[in-house]
Amino acid sequence: MFRSYRTKLQAAFVLLALVAIAVTGYEASVGASVALEQSTHQRLAAVRDAKKRQLERYFRDIHNHVLALSTDESAIVALEEFGPSWKALGASEDKRKAALQRLFLAENPHPAGSRELLLKPSGGPLW
Numbered sequence: 560m561f562r563s564y565r566t567k568l569q570a571a572f573v574l575l576a577l578v579a580i581a582v583t584g585y586e587a588s589v590g591a592s593v594a595l596e597q598s599t600h601q602r603l604a605a606v607r608d609a610k611k612r613q614l615e616r617y618f619r620d621i622h623n624h625v626l627a628l629s630t631d632e633s634a635i636v637a638l639e640e641f642g643p644s645w646k647a648l649g650a651s652e653d654k655r656k657a658a659l660q661r662l663f664l665a666e667n668p669h670p671a672g673s674r675e676l677l678l679k680p681s682g683g684p685l686w
Contacts, residue, residue, distance in 0.1 A: 628634045648655040662680040
């Protein structure tokens with residue numbers, strides 16, 4: 560098959576070139592995989608940091624809102640009056656649930672799509 564040195568030398572160079580191409584392809588594949596993984600980690604870290612800032616801002620806003628409500632006289636009075644009104648709805652959770660459903664759903668004069676327009680239900684001495 561390989562009778563002359565010329566043929567043997569050509570075959571060796573072809574084999575060497577194929578090995579070099581295979582090694583270069585493998586190195587490029589590994590490098591691309593590492594770069595892609597690093598890029599993905601950087602993007603995920605950026606998304607995580609953005610969500611962290613959003614959550615911190617949300618909780619800061621909620622905290623400020625609670626502080627503002629805690630000094631609002633009408634909120635304080637409403638919370639003080641809530642206890643007796645809650646007890647007047649019934650002794651058990653099931654009775655309270657049924658009473659609230661009756662007041663805000665069954666006896667609500669507004670149609671189904673706009674029940675939230677009812678600000679003060681009728682039928683209760685404390686509300």
